Structure formats: C-alpha cells, structure tokens
Amino acid sequence: MISDINNYFTNIYFHLHPKHQEAISHQSVRILQTIQKRRYVVIRDIAEQLSISQNTASEHVKKLVQHGWVIKERSEDDQRKVYLHLTDGGLAVLRKNTELDEEKLQNALSKLSVAEREKIKEAFRLLSEVST
Structure with missing residues (x-):
C-alpha cells in the first residue's frame, strides 16, 4: 500500500507540477x-x-x-x-515549488465526476489531518 501511494503521489506531482522559474x-x-x-x-x-x-x-x-x-x-x-x-514573494516561490499547477489540476479533475472529485478531496483531507 505504501509503495502504491508513493507511486501515485510522484506520478501526480510529475504530471501536474508547475514549471519552476527560480x-x-x-x-x-x-x-x-x-x-x-x-x-x-x-x-x-x-x-x-x-x-x-x-x-x-x-x-x-x-x-x-x-x-x-x-x-x-x-x-x-x-x-x-x-x-x-x-x-509575499517567499510565499509565491514556495507555492510554485510545492503546490500543483492549478490549471493542470483543474483539467485533470474535470475528467472526473463530482463524486470522484469529492472522494479525492476527502482522502487528501484525511491524510493531511493524520500527518500532523
């Protein structure tokens, strides 16, 4: 399971990350x-x-x-x-280097149903909560 999650995570980041400028x-x-x-x-x-x-x-x-x-x-x-x-500049640099590209993410999410998008959001929320 851990290997699968890590594989999915790296695939998501690889395909949906923004282009780095700094x-x-x-x-x-x-x-x-x-x-x-x-x-x-x-x-x-x-x-x-x-x-x-x-x-x-x-x-x-x-x-x-x-x-x-x-x-x-x-x-x-x-x-x-x-x-x-x-x-503000530091926050912008941080976002560009840690968050997913909003346009790419929106494009990927648009290929899913509303229910599927909610499942993804809930899974990320849960994982975020237990990781702190």
Missing part, C-alpha cells in the same frame, strides 16, 4: 515550508528540522533574506529571539 534548492524549499507551517520559527528550529548546524541554517536563511523571500523580526518580549516570516 533556481532554488530543495533545502531552501524545506526552510520556506517550515516557516509557513509553524507560527514562531527561529534559526534553531530550522537547524533541528533539517538536521544541520545553527551556523549552516543561518547561512541558508541569510540567502533567503537576500532574495527577499524571508524577513527577520525581533521578538517584542525577548530581543534575543529573532523570528522568521515569509514575504
């Missing part, structure tokens, strides 16, 4: 995802998520800041803490 590493995408999915993210969180040193995480984040995809903000409560946030 040169961005997989590690950078993972950093952007971490910032998007968590409310308060600091460099230490990035290092732990990617199993890298804090210095290496800091260098990666520095590049994302230079691209204008991430901003840093000092905590009002504790000036030692610096939180990371996505910019």
